[in-house]
Amino acid sequence: MEKIHIQKQITQQIKKEMLFLQRYAEELRLHSVLYEEDGRHLQIEDELVDYLHYTRSVLDLRNDCKQRKEPVLKAMEQRNLRHLQKQSRDHHAYQLLQTILQLPKQEKDLLLDMYVRGLDRRIIMLHQGDIVESTLYRRLQRAYQHVYELLRYM
DSSP states (O other): OHHHHHHHHHHHHHHHHHHHHHHHHHTTSSHHHHTTOOOHHHHHHHHHHHHHHHHHHHHHHHHOTTOOSOHHHHHHHHHHHHHHHHHHHHHHHHHHHHHHHTSOHHHHHHHIIIIISOOOHHHHHHHTTSOOHHHHHHHHHHHHHHHHHHHHTO
């Protein structure tokens, strides 16, 4: 009974990590890694978004009379904080991706198809050798267990 409970906890934890990776991939921040591009356009896009946030926060802080801090310094602090948070997210996503890449080919393809590439379940079952739903579920459980074991040692 205890072992089943622990297995469910592991599955829930790894599913949460995989859903994070799925959201991250949907934002196209992994595009350069998946398609082996240099990622320069992502960096330019990030800098533009940072600049827009920076100018908006400067304008917002200037209009707020209750602020005692210098608006430009406050905006720079917020920009730096967002940059650190983005770096932390990037590091976490790349760590998960590297963990998945260490798995055996079948499990690696399954997790990449499902969470990173965002393919439909029917297509994934065809890619896995025209398997049924229960076999897909068992393979997912085994892949989750292997990801958990690899993450534990990182």
